[in-house]
Amino acid sequence: MIKITVPATSANLGIGYDTLGMAVSLYSHFTFDRADELTITGCPEEFQNEDNLVYVSFVDALAAWGVEPFPVSIDIATDVPVARGLGSSSTCVVAGIMAAAALTGHTVGREELVAIATSVEGHPDNVAPALLGGAVCSFTPEGELPRCLRYDVSDKLQFITVIPPYEVHTSEARKVVPREIPLSTAVWQMGRVAGLTRGLETGDADLIAAANDDRLQEPYRRKLIPDYDAIRETCLTGGAKTMWISGSGSTLMAVTDDTIVAKFLQVRLHEQFPACATHILSCDTAGAQIEYL
Structure with a gap:
């Protein structure tokens, strides 16, 4: 066995x-x-x-x-x-x-x-x-x-994970993403991928936040997650550096390098979104x- x-x-x-x-x-x-x-x-x-x-x-x-x-x-x-x-x-x-x-x-x-x-x-x-x-x-x-x-990935980083009580299927999420993009969008993404991976390695949450400005999929997929805007506002005003959609959703993942911020933010999220499961995860x-x- x-x-x-x-x-x-x-x-x-x-x-x-x-x-x-x-x-x-x-x-x-x-x-x-x-x-x-x-x-x-x-x-x-x-x-x-x-x-x-x-x-x-x-x-x-x-x-x-x-x-x-x-x-x-x-x-x-x-x-x-x-x-x-x-x-x-x-x-x-x-x-x-x-x-x-x-x-x-x-x-x-x-x-x-x-x-x-x-x-x-x-x-x-x-x-x-x-x-x-x-x-x-x-x-x-x-x-x-x-x-x-x-x-x-630096062990300084913590990932506050918010899981709404509804599904977003990958097949549906792919349908809303454009099949073609301008050259300027491709250039925008490329440098930021390098910045994000470097930030994850070094634990530089400010660099991760600066890099995490997606133009390929999140502007379209966020519309499939009714709680996206409210959860994002709660995370960013609660001290998280940035937030992304995990996979195709509906899970949202915020990033911090401060354990106290992570704990208080988890409490705040639980109070404001009681139907959502919340976790503080590491890599x-x-x-x-x-x-x-």
Whole structure:
């Protein structure tokens, strides 16, 4: 029996649309064991079957290695909400692939894990930080495997995370983002991506705030989150340096380098938005972990 723990992730980090992602200290736990028939517990009944993304990823990984699928028992215990922009699907994909390797004795490096996970998920911006930890910039050269640049994130930074009680599906969020942009917008983004990653490394919250001024997706996606403006105002007037939409939403993530500000802001957010879940998170530096039970 094995247990796999996978961190949640925040993709885009405001300015890095479809390229940046960061692992955060909120986790999904998956227990696997060989069994006589497929059983899945810990999730809604409609997902307790062969279409479960954890099992689909498990089978896809076996197929990549030329191994016939076999039944397993899977138990899921997660703190990562579904369709909230915190990489819940990526935790499932990563867990399934890692379990396939562990239960077959297949030796696999993280680069191969990222490649297989990307083929299942469709893009690396969530699966890469979930596997590698830290903040990751990902891109895929034509005809090659994904390239992942990992950045350590300063432990001075804290991320106040606000999770509204409603979903924003990635498919809907992508529809509102323009397919073409002016050259001036591309130039605007490029320098700020470098500024944001540097700020994360050094813990320079003022640099992060200066860089986090997105023109590609947040101006359009914010309209899908009814509480966006009110939560943003509360965060910025409450001492946070900046805020971004986590993934495609609906989760919003504010940044501070002051632990006292983080605690008081969490209280304020809870009072003003009682229907929203709030967490003070740090960057997860380890990425997905496996334990034999």
